[in-house]
Amino acid sequence: MHTVPLTLITIVGEAVLAEPLIRALHALGVSGHTLSEARGQGSRGRRTGEIPGDNVRIETIVDAALADRIFALLAETYFPNYAVVAWSTAIQVVRGEKYVPPPRG
Amino acid sequence: MHTVPLTLITIVGEAVLAEPLIRALHALGVSGHTLSEARGQGSRGRRTGEIPGDNVRIETIVDAALADRIFALLAETYFPNYAVVAWSTAIQVVRGEKYVPPPRG
Amino acid sequence: MHTVPLTLITIVGEAVLAEPLIRALHALGVSGHTLSEARGQGSRGRRTGEIPGDNVRIETIVDAALADRIFALLAETYFPNYAVVAWSTAIQVVRGEKYVPPPRG
């Protein structure tokens, strides 16, 4: 089965970030995203069921170049002040051409 | 700690697919699956909270051969008409022997 | 973008395990965890919506040494009697230094 090697970026952070983060991801050019609800605990304490909301877990499939731009955005805008964690995983995607932006230039 | 290298297949798609997809996976011989709820946005537009249902996120641990058969099924039956995305990740599984089908023949 | 190679451990198991498992993980020294709800089916049958609760899916980012200790704990304490599955994935983490315990000694 033909698959394309791409990068899966996973971002876990406070729920209030969901909407601006997704807007920012799509502004950077991701072809889609998947969001699920989560709870968690990290350096900023337990994040669970409190009134302002739980965590969200956002996944987006991108190519290496876009992954880098997303990480740069996160590091600059979100990491300093928000409870957020992000990582990338190497994956193989079926019909992966869909997720690679058309060659520029 | 002894682990076995296997493949994790993740499928994200419209909720209406959950039941037939899981039936199809088990018919192909997966040893189990994990399902969680998700929302998302992709080439087929925003999928969130509308009446026919959200997305589901299905994970199954398989060996390479089974992964290929699953991808082939998805490409043939589901990709043409449904909002669905699938990828594979290389993982190391504890007690991984459980997920390898007994040698055939 | 500078990232750190680390290990993502994912544990899927019966909901009743969530609390003791998370306590055990933090006792072993993880810097955090993320939990989401799931349903599933495995060698111990369908686990869905029954009164004692669904499955949970716990993720924790750790270094290789800690990953090993976690797997050892799971194999010893949880695998013999509980419905639980665990695997590790190689990931790249932004601001990954946060998740590496300070050098001992």
Next chain:
Amino acid sequence: MSLGEILAANLLSPIVLAFALGVVTRLVRSEFQLPKDLYSALSIYLLFALGLKGGHELTHASFDAIAGPVLVTLLLGCVTPLTSFAVLRYAGNFSDADAAAIAAHYGSVSAVTFIAAQTFATSVGAVPEGFMPTLLTLLESPGIHIALAIGVLKVGAGQRSSGELLHEVLTGRTMILLVGGLLVGVLMGERGWSAVSPFFDSGFKGALTLFILEMGIVAADRLHELRRVGLFLLGFGVGMPLVHGVLGAVLGTFAGLSVGGATVLAAMAASASYIAAPPATRMTLPTANPTYSLTASLAITFPFNVVLGIPIYYQVALLLQGK
């Protein structure tokens, strides 16, 4: 009251106002929506309450009066998917799959439209027959099967066998709660009903208001699709209900229903399913575009019926019965 007065009164009913509030919520681009489980909980409550009350009233109904209405209801279940398919396929030039998919929605019925019609008829003093919820359960599934059968004949089956499909529709949430509620309602008698009615009867209209608020939100979420579905479907979403509604009022009157009963039967015929039909259609006719059927059912026909259609069907029933 003139039709104008009735329409004005209907516009200020809690149901229409709550729907309007839901639409406004999205027009002002608010992120508000009901949690998914609350929406499900309300729909379970409403359907089960409908069934229980219908069952309780069925014990008081005269069974002579029911045979005719049952027959015309089944007739409507066979005719409405065919008229819908014909109009969409031949006048509207929709593909076979799309025409069949939309026809499956219009051949079935919307329980909330049914409830709105019951509430409306009661409020203008035309109390419908007690066995109307029984008719509702008869109208839900035939239309879906007939329309999808046409689709499958023309474009081939999707993932699901017709046995699976039949099973799915007959054992879906709506059928379980309505038919089950009816049976429980019949069996539990006066004493049972008086025990559970403070929960299932007194709260009904308030719970309905909250549910309709969310339906307004969900319908408004689809408003931006209106442009994509095209003018023909827009006209279909208003014209087809009018045709089916008048047909329902005529057949209902013919079968001996009161003005209230004929109004409700008309609204049932005119309404389009958006709960049972969508998943059944999605799996059986995967090449059909679900945007068409959902937008037409939910964002056009549902509000049309609730705001204008039901009062019109009532007027038609009045005329037909010479009152």
Next chain:
Amino acid sequence: MSLGEILAANLLSPIVLAFALGVVTRLVRSEFQLPKDLYSALSIYLLFALGLKGGHELTHASFDAIAGPVLVTLLLGCVTPLTSFAVLRYAGNFSDADAAAIAAHYGSVSAVTFIAAQTFATSVGAVPEGFMPTLLTLLESPGIHIALAIGVLKVGAGQRSSGELLHEVLTGRTMILLVGGLLVGVLMGERGWSAVSPFFDSGFKGALTLFILEMGIVAADRLHELRRVGLFLLGFGVGMPLVHGVLGAVLGTFAGLSVGGATVLAAMAASASYIAAPPATRMTLPTANPTYSLTASLAITFPFNVVLGIPIYYQVALLLQGK
């Protein structure tokens, strides 16, 4: 009324009918179930309402009358886990862990069975004492601890220390809502109760009906396990409640309870926990097979008590009290 008439009337009560509807839902292989949060919401509502009403009624109860019933309740909490363990281990040949795990369920109590018994007794005119919910809170935890202690002595402890276990059971949902509700109910007085009773009292039986519908579904989900648990456990799930129920009726009568009160105490003794006991057991005796205890409690004993057991215990109490 004869036992036959009472049984027939009970079969047509909303509770039994809703349970049957839930079972039928699964027998026709419907996918329908209540959303998880609705199920939780209903159980929270029911337990808290039970506590509040119990607290309110406690303020009217004569405290002379309560000492005896408290003592026999605690006695039942000590005896029923022991009889259950003995029968399972020595007659049934279950392993130590399995016998102790199942005994933990039968030594504790099912709040829904309690409610069903209250409803039944009231409906046949044998109104139970106002302090019965107080007894319910006393019966929940001793049986779990005694049975699990036996298990731990025989097979060694699992993950959880006995302190943790005690804490978990005493601070679980049931205890917080029941004991907390009782206290709030006692303290808030007549004025407080009249403010909250339209929510917590009028809606109670209807909400219970919806909850029991889901219990029927969940019980039916386990029906296919009946074959795996074996004939002995099937007999145990019917015979043990009968024994404990008669014991409860005898002790209740001895302690001065009315026919209604003795019936409810009997049902409590006869019932098996499926909310507090399962997680406690799972962590303390991990080698026990949870299928046994859950299937017996939920798919055998619960329906047996609700359909047949409670009317029988009522007859026994009538006989004992010579009425």
Next chain:
Amino acid sequence: MSLGEILAANLLSPIVLAFALGVVTRLVRSEFQLPKDLYSALSIYLLFALGLKGGHELTHASFDAIAGPVLVTLLLGCVTPLTSFAVLRYAGNFSDADAAAIAAHYGSVSAVTFIAAQTFATSVGAVPEGFMPTLLTLLESPGIHIALAIGVLKVGAGQRSSGELLHEVLTGRTMILLVGGLLVGVLMGERGWSAVSPFFDSGFKGALTLFILEMGIVAADRLHELRRVGLFLLGFGVGMPLVHGVLGAVLGTFAGLSVGGATVLAAMAASASYIAAPPATRMTLPTANPTYSLTASLAITFPFNVVLGIPIYYQVALLLQGK
């Protein structure tokens, strides 16, 4: 009744008892909490019911009487964020961002505190004016905007433009349900209200009790933060409400409100938002520590107002109006 008697009676009200039970739940380290969707469902129900009832009562209100109260409410919306900021920044030495963030909470209003004040005033016979919910909608947003504007001027904007912020607050859940409910309530008239009031009115106080139980749990979850927020904030969480409450009672009396109305306006001024303010603040002033504002609003000021503040404001209003 003396203040002492009133305080004692208030302590035994269902609201205060339920809050206390919630706190105790956490003190005994129970894991119990309401499912997230139940909590949301209750808050949606309460806000919409409040709006509907307010709208219904607005149709009976004399509109001469409303102009003055509207003006003083808007004045309170401008003054309370400024006093809060000044005290925190200059007396408390908080950073600009933290002072502005906390001030955004205290400049806005807590709907539950409002409801508690309405319930209290009615129960002591001082029925507030029917237009109080209208005032509630006016007080929610100005304070947030003023405080956050100060913060942005001093430390620069976060992620969100001021247009986005304004939009987010004005279209949040509270505003949609309250303002929307008010409009629906006004428009649907007597007939509409009598249809929906069994759901939205009779159940109100009971549903509130359940909601407050969870608020007690959530507040207690923050109790361990009390040490981290420091003594100054503890004093602020009690002292600032007292100052704003007295100011509210004075201005309300001056504007012609009854004792009941002045009490409720005082409680509104004294209360701190924990629904609309937190997310708005988090995105606009990301460097502010959310622990400060949430702990002060939820774990200090909310219980203070419900237990002691409201009876005190009532006494103040009595004194001011010479009764």
